[in-house]
Amino acid sequence: MPEVSLKNITMRFGKVVAVDEVDLTIHDGEYVTILGPSGCGKTTLIRVIAGILEPTQGEVHIAGKSMKGVPIEERDLGYVFQNIALFPHMTVKMNAAYGPTVKDRPMEEREQTARKYLEMVKLLDKMSMFPSELCGGEQQKASLARALATGAKLLLLDEPLSALDARVRVDLRYELRRITKNLGLTVVHVTHDQEEAMSVSDRIVVMRAGGIVESGTPEQLYTRPRDVFTANFVGETNLLEGWVKERHEGGSWIELRDNSVIMVESCDPQVGEAVVVSVRPEFVFPFTDGLLSRIEYLTYLGTFSRVSARSQSDDLVEFDVPSIEGKLYHPGQEVHLMFNRKAAVVYPRPIEGVSEAVKLE
Amino acid sequence: MPVVKLQGIVKQYGNIKASDGVDLEVRNGEYLCLLGPTGAGKTTILRIISGLTKPDHGSVLFDGKPMDKVEPEDRRAVMLSQTYALFPQLTVAENILFGPDIRQYEEEVKERTLADMLDLVRLTHRPDAFPSELSGGMMQRTALARALASGASVLLLDEPLRALDARLRISLRHEVRSLAKSMGITTIHVTHDQDEALVMADRIAVIREGKVVQVGLPGEVFDNPATPFVANFVGQSNFFVGEVEEKKESTSIRGDSGQVVLARPCEQRLGEKVVVGVKVGNTEVHKEGEGYFDGTVERILFEGRNIYLDVDVPGLGRYSSKIPSWRLGRLSVGDRVKINWSADKATVFTMPPEGLEKELRVE
Numbered sequence: 001m002p003e004v005s006l007k008n009i010t011m012r013f014g015k016v017v018a019v020d021e022v023d024l025t026i027h028d029g030e031y032v033t034i035l036g037p038s039g040c041g042k043t044t045l046i047r048v049i050a051g052i053l054e055p056t057q058g059e060v061h062i063a064g065k066s067m068k069g070v071p072i073e074e075r076d077l078g079y080v081f082q083n084i085a086l087f088p089h090m091t092v093k094m095n096a097a098y099g100p101t102v103k104d105r106p107m108e109e110r111e112q113t114a115r116k117y118l119e120m121v122k123l124l125d126k127m128s129m130f131p132s133e134l135c136g137g138e139q140q141k142a143s144l145a146r147a148l149a150t151g152a153k154l155l156l157l158d159e160p161l162s163a164l165d166a167r168v169r170v171d172l173r174y175e176l177r178r179i180t181k182n183l184g185l186t187v188v189h190v191t192h193d194q195e196e197a198m199s200v201s202d203r204i205v206v207m208r209a210g211g212i213v214e215s216g217t218p219e220q221l222y223t224r225p226r227d228v229f230t231a232n233f234v235g236e237t238n239l240l241e242g243w244v245k246e247r248h249e250g251g252s253w254i255e256l257r258d259n260s261v262i263m264v265e266s267c268d269p270q271v272g273e274a275v276v277v278s279v280r281p282e283f284v285f286p287f288t289d290g291l292l293s294r295i296e297y298l299t300y301l302g303t304f305s306r307v308s309a310r311s312q313s314d315d316l317v318e319f320d321v322p323s324i325e326g327k328l329y330h331p332g333q334e335v336h337l338m339f340n341r342k343a344a345v346v347y348p349r350p351i352e353g354v355s356e357a358v359k360l361e
Numbered sequence: 362m363p364v365v366k367l368q369g370i371v372k373q374y375g376n377i378k379a380s381d382g383v384d385l386e387v388r389n390g391e392y393l394c395l396l397g398p399t400g401a402g403k404t405t406i407l408r409i410i411s412g413l414t415k416p417d418h419g420s421v422l423f424d425g426k427p428m429d430k431v432e433p434e435d436r437r438a439v440m441l442s443q444t445y446a447l448f449p450q451l452t453v454a455e456n457i458l459f460g461p462d463i464r465q466y467e468e469e470v471k472e473r474t475l476a477d478m479l480d481l482v483r484l485t486h487r488p489d490a491f492p493s494e495l496s497g498g499m500m501q502r503t504a505l506a507r508a509l510a511s512g513a514s515v516l517l518l519d520e521p522l523r524a525l526d527a528r529l530r531i532s533l534r535h536e537v538r539s540l541a542k543s544m545g546i547t548t549i550h551v552t553h554d555q556d557e558a559l560v561m562a563d564r565i566a567v568i569r570e571g572k573v574v575q576v577g578l579p580g581e582v583f584d585n586p587a588t589p590f591v592a593n594f595v596g597q598s599n600f601f602v603g604e605v606e607e608k609k610e611s612t613s614i615r616g617d618s619g620q621v622v623l624a625r626p627c628e629q630r631l632g633e634k635v636v637v638g639v640k641v642g643n644t645e646v647h648k649e650g651e652g653y654f655d656g657t658v659e660r661i662l663f664e665g666r667n668i669y670l671d672v673d674v675p676g677l678g679r680y681s682s683k684i685p686s687w688r689l690g691r692l693s694v695g696d697r698v699k700i701n702w703s704a705d706k707a708t709v710f711t712m713p714p715e716g717l718e719k720e721l722r723v724e
Binding site for chain 2: 037038135136137138165166167168170171174177178191192193194195196198199217218219222223233234235236280281282297299300301302303308323360361
């Protein structure tokens with residue numbers, strides 16, 4: 001079965017190192033998302049897996065076999081592109097039957113296979129239409145049906161939802177996960193959208209500047225990211241700068257730049273070390289006591305509002321309040337903020353500085 | 362800055378009505394988001410305001426003055442497309458000064474404009490860079506600076522953040538809005554992204570199939586949607602179909618298979634066929650206590666701040682709920698749960714004549 005294993009993969013384009021010595025194993029039946037900002041090398045990596053690009057160095061193994069010199073059509077995988085690549089002169093059904101057709105399967109089987117997967121993506125009623133008669137989401141569903149109909153157990157998805165409207169994207173990502181899990185496929189999905197990655201993946205691999213930053217389940221990466229870049233990239237977070245003042249089992253004190261202190265439950269860095277504390281906005285609360293901050297602006301987000309404040313320690317601190325309580329806050333107002341100590345994660349202060357370490361582009 | 366008014370705008374391409382009687386007023390200095398799915402006619406409206414497209418009927422007024430005879434370059438309405446369209450052979454500074462150059466501003470004015478603009482979009486360190494040397498966010502800011510430097514008093518933004526990474530998009534929302542607001546420009550921002558609209562807009566106009574469906578503050582559009590489509594497009598909703606059974610301080614609606622749910626007071630008559638809409642974020646899921654109906658947890662997705670739950674309710678189908686992540690672990694797939702909502706979170710709509718499914722289509 002298709003376990004995918006990347007061994008020491010490097011891909012250079014002239015002087016540019018797009019992928020830099022990457023080792024990664026994707027297990028059989030696992031849904032793995034490769035997540036990262038533009039230019040991090042994620043698309044190059046999936047193309048190397050597909051065989052569209054031959055790596056400068058290193059080897060790709062699929063189902064235990066080295067793929068050196070094996071072209072894409074012999075790797076037994078389905079591939080869905082960002083830019084929908086259906087054959088425009090073929091009906092949806094003919095597109096879906098493409099895999100079985102090139103494999104020269106009997107007519108009846110082509111028909112059955114196409115119908116089976118079109119039913120799965122809920123396009124059976126549109127199978128006689130041409131791609132141009134479908135809307136974007138439906139076109140991408142047809143592309144998925146075509147990739148599935150090849151019978152491949154390994155599915156590569158290259159930004160499959162990026163060209164679609166936000167609302168359509170949300171509906172389709174649930175479908176993607178449901179279908180691929182029902183079929184027991186191994187999936188490698190490339191995206192720059194952290195929300196998309198969270199809601200479809202068994203495991204997320206975060207990439208930056210050609211390398212892997214870390215990998216973990218969506219919950220691990222959201223609640224206990226090992227790297228400060230991940231903390232900021234996978235969901236929004238507050239980053240407070242300071243140093244470790246006291247360190248005890250179950251509770252350590254971090255002193256911020258205005259000499260005020262906050263308590264965190266776990267802290268790996270040693271006393272005296274410069275650190276940055278990450279706390280997500282939903283774990284910051286206005287209280288009668290705590291870090292003094294002045295509200296700068298409010299953002300309405302539907303069921304809740306996000307309040308952005310500048311603390312006396314000169315950190316930007318955001319916290320969420322239910323929408324109905326939004327009226328209680330206004331720019332210029334002073335608030336005291338408490339932090340959920342269990343939800344705080346402490347990192348050594350990056351040498352290049354915090355803003356450089358979490359830069360998005 | 363001008364008040365922009367659209368009166369009875371109609372624009373047809375073949376059989377397709379891109380604008381089907383659009384009336385809309387954008388206030389002086391307002392940041393208005395025009396929100397709708399692809400093909401709703403959003404870009405057509407921007408092009409009509411800018412003068413690049415002539416409407417078949419209706420008129421555009423700036424501060425009450427009809428623009429029908431005014432050429433695009435004299436309207437001072439600048440359109441910024443999603444691909445930015447910077448001149449690749451010109452530097453950042455030359456791109457920004459493109460408008461002032463054409464208008465033959467004096468050197469001194471040009472210099473000051475350039476300095477102001479570079480400062481405003483935080484590009485003072487890169488005036489001599491070419492677009493190909495810039496990141497996506499920098500290109501976006503250069504394009505914005507170019508639009509502002511041309512002396513625009515109406516800014517027309519066509520999906521200005523679409524080409525950027527998802528995470529970057531979120532962090533630039535506030536920046537783009539404050540730029541426009543700080544200059545007091547009347548801004549119309551087209552987007553298909555409801556979160557972007559909620560966060561950025563003073564008011565949102567929801568558009569669909571060439572018609573404006575609702576105009577209101579973000580909170581109004583979210584909490585008091587005018588149609589089931591708006592309820593589902595601006596934040597997802599669950600729906601319940603039934604007949605109005607009782608009207609008191611809240612409305613009781615009885616479904617086809619006998620369940621009764623509560624909603625806000627409504628104008629619909631007793632016995633009328635209606636649809637109740639409630640946001641997934643306001644749909645409560647409990648193992649114990651009160652509930653309108655029982656179901657089984659079908660799926661749990663961790664989405665970071667929230668978890669997204671699908672509950673299968675026999676006879677009614679799937680109900681979804683968004684609840685804070687800290688409740689993860691207290692619920693698991695297969696659990697029997699109750700679905701509930703408070704009456705004041707549920708809106709009653711008249712049953713759409715073409716059926717609910719067609720009404721809710723997002724593309």
